[in-house]
Amino acid sequence: MTMANAFGTGDFERLNPAEQSMIRRREKVLGPAYRLFYERPLHFVRGEGVWLYDADGRAYLDAYNNVASVGHGNPQVLEAITKQAATLNTHTRYLHDNILDYAEALTATCPDELSQVMFTCTGSEANDLAVRIARSYTGGTGVIVTRHAYHGVTATVAEFSPSLGPHVDLGPHVRTVPAPDPSLAPEQVGQAFAEGVEAAIADLKRHGIKPAMLIVDTIFSSDGVIANPPGLLKPAVDAIRRAGGIFVADEVQPGFGRTGDAMWGFQRHGLIPDLVTAGKPMGNGYPLAGLIARPEIIAEFGKNSRYFNTFGGNPVAAAAGMAVLRYIEDQKLIANAANVGGYLRQGLEELATRFDAITSVRGAGLFIGADIEQDGQPSAHLASRIVNGLRERQVLISASGPDANVLKIRPPLVFSRENADRFLEAAEETIRAVG
Structure with a gap:
């Protein structure tokens, strides 16, 4: 059995029984218009700062959710x-x-x-x-x-x-x-x-x-x-x-x-x-x-x-x-966005010199986009693999753009250089694995 989500078709059987039950309940009571992120949807139970925690206590680095701009559970x-x-x-x-x-x-x-x-x-x-x-x-x-x-x-x-x-x-x-x-x-x-x-x-x-x-x-x-x-x-x-x-x-x-x-x-x-x-x-x-x-x-x-x-x-x-x-x-978060955002952007630009998949990095502060291409063409498929590969490494981002090939990196404003290093490490591992 498979379930549709924001980036394609996920393997329903890879989810644990509790998550499978939640998806069945969700489809029954919320109807078909709602979508879930990732090929393997996530079940979060709490958040703190730049971290979201799943039902098993695993911490995920949130590099996507701008709603909690001053940190989850501030x-x-x-x-x-x-x-x-x-x-x-x-x-x-x-x-x-x-x-x-x-x-x-x-x-x-x-x-x-x-x-x-x-x-x-x-x-x-x-x-x-x-x-x-x-x-x-x-x-x-x-x-x-x-x-x-x-x-x-x-x-x-x-x-x-x-x-x-x-x-x-x-x-x-x-x-x-x-x-x-x-x-x-x-x-x-x-x-x-x-x-x-x-x-x-x-x-x-x-x-x-x-x-x-x-x-x-x-x-x-x-x-x-x-x-x-x-x-x-x-x-x-x-x-x-x-x-x-x-x-x-x-x-x-x-x-x-x-x-x-x-x-x-x-x-x-x-x-x-x-x-x-x-x-x-x-x-x-x-x-x-x-x-x-x-x-x-x-x-x-x-x-x-x-x-x-x-x-x-x-x-x-x-x-x-x-x-x-x-x-x-x-907390001088505007300055922090400039400082950490610039550091993160430089790290991604350095990755782009080593991986052909990243063809352009742009943005301002803590709002960054990275173009993903394969064989010289925008690739939504490869972008999706990177997004889902990062999810498996417990880092959260999304994708945007008319061709759905732009990595969308938009963490809470309390993101630190240490968090950026964690993101860049996971990004390198992921691109190496899927590219």
Whole structure:
């Protein structure tokens, strides 16, 4: 018997009886839409720092999960959540210091122009809200995204998340553009991307659709992790604004210091978005997300539309978010992302000189992509073997990109050089074994 999962077909019989039983129960009660990672799915029971522990007590080095950005089971975040949950948890229709303190602290990490926050529970909700605001502000409906983008799973947002696959139709108001091409000369990358955006704008207008927004994940994670050159986004942002649309920076993955040079991915490109959406690491696992805005962009929407989210921005969520911000600052995790990320990237580049399978390494901070090829062609099969080989060596990563051949390395921000050495050792063993 075999079971499907995120990377192919696994050997069901290799799992122990308890895991086999869990998979049968999962299929029966959760239905067919859910997927499991790895050919041999994992059953984790606890986490601590950069480690996840399975039911037999084996420790796995987590080089993938950015949600627990300040570490699994972070004591400071847990203390903040527990203390507030034991005191009061309601919603944003009552006055409460937590949401105000957190909103002020969060906007203080942004340029002055981004000074107002609307809270949600998930990044999908934040991007859904961004669409509503963009349509209200611009009077348009057209949305421009990259060809393998992922922005969420609500009905509206799934319509501009092409990475969900060919069976999830894009909206008639959506146009896709090629992601920035890192193989070009640095001075050409931004202009080439902007030309794609301009062509999409022209096509929208030709079909009678007014552009509303360009939205990009500022590290293009689903497109294969594209961070450089700094400044590449500016020509495309200028183009959408000339067309009467706005620019939305989706910071759900690159935000909160991950790129190692600033709190937000857009800052390395020298521009100020109209809206910023955030989520995933915002509450270190507690459901917290939101949208940070220029006040003029949300003024009309706020005047005409009542916004309320039962759980978004509640006192416990705000306590979690504040604890995350403080921990990032106190532990200098942005600098750590730059330091350890640079060290890890250098180690991978050194491996690339010895193994033909790795053809390119790129990224920023603790967000790294490595292209995997075989016989001169992108190889999803070899990337999958590496991902699953690392899993057998108790190291966790994933893969992304249009050809599913880019190793996606995105550990918690508390990752150390010692952890990086462990990763590089396992990566070398794995590539030697499968390449």
